[in-house]
Amino acid sequence: MFDYNFHWRPVMKSLPDLLEAGLLTLQVATLSMIIGIVIGLLLALSRMKKTGPAYWLATAWVELARNTPALFQLFFFGFGIGAFGIHLSPFAIVLAGLSFNCAGYLAENFRGGFQAIPDTQLRAARSLGMTAWQAHTRIIIPQVFRLVYHPITNQMVWAVLMSSLGMLVGFRELSGETQFFASRTFRIFEYFAVTAVIYYAIVKIVLGASRLLAMRLFRY
């Protein structure tokens, strides 16, 4: 009934390659989060304006990013714009797709954060002679970051896991690499089991780093 024989040796042999691919996963997730945070902030600020082209662009972005499958968003940057003759590298496709998705989700987190800061904080800052830019960068945004810190961490975890979709556009990150070895050796179960453990470890590292960073950043 259960006559599958486990063969771990090929997996162990390619473990260094898998770990290296794991680093690539972490790298693309981190980069897409950095881009996502910057764009997400801009989208949130644009959405709070309530009028103008920036508002509509930001709203369209958030709607598309949140309400369509992430896989389709990756396909858009791969096959979608590929149909128009623009060919990105697999790395660029995944980076663009994940950044697009993260920015959309983070924008809503940021918007909630901004709305939770009382207007009076802005007034107090402006009454001291700060420009709108200074008041936002020194007073408002640091407080928003604290409020949305855990949602951001969550999104980072999600970015790590979501990057596994990269294997469907030919990116050899952790899942793509695993798929490559698995199909060469037919030890599919073993490979994906080990890869799952690696994903788990990466997420744990991300969460630990996030906790340390929080202790360093938020002393109030």
Place this chain on the structure above:
Amino acid sequence: MIEIRSLEKYFGALQVLKGIDLTVEKGEVLSVIGASGSGKSTLLYCINGLEPIQKGSVVVDGTNVHAKGTDINKLRQKLGMVFQQWNSFPHLTALENVALAPRIVKGKSRSEARDIAEKQLLHVGLDDKLNAYPSALSGGQQQRLAIARALAMEPTYMLFDEATSALDPELVGEVLDTMRLLAEEGMTMICVTHEMGFARDVSDRVAYFHQGVMEEIGPPEQIFGEAKSEHTRKFLANVR
């Protein structure tokens, strides 16, 4: 000198200031009293340009606050403001709360800004709380922190918007004492307040606002002793 001429202010269709004429000289302490919604706080926001106005003018030391070319951020350095909700910046220590604006607005060095902040925190009696975050301070301490923060910009005028209204009763005294101290030091102050004792004892003049109109203005003895306006007398009878 702050000169307010025929000032009118609307929130949408609602007129909250109906033609205010008022001049505040340097060194004067003016208390503004009146019921909630009478336009007292709005007047302060119009003076430092946090609220736009629809008619009239506010001129501070010869500069029109609401004129297009006015550098409002520069002008606000002259006009310290303390709010009802004390609005300390929760992510900064007491020292950083006070030192930030001198550094980034006035371009002081870190050490200069620190010296200024220490001096002003000592001034309001918070010299033992330099590194405390606002969450560790009482309401009264946070309000004194807000006063120190405004003073660190070395303003010519101080605007107090019901600085004690949101405080627990036992904390009102320490904030009023700080305001008294400033008045004694010769600071020009406009204090929107519900503290009639403070208005009577500390002010040079008291203005009574009623439904967007400055109903009466005069020395405290006149307002509290022999108010000319029926509204003023009624208001004061109800408060006491």
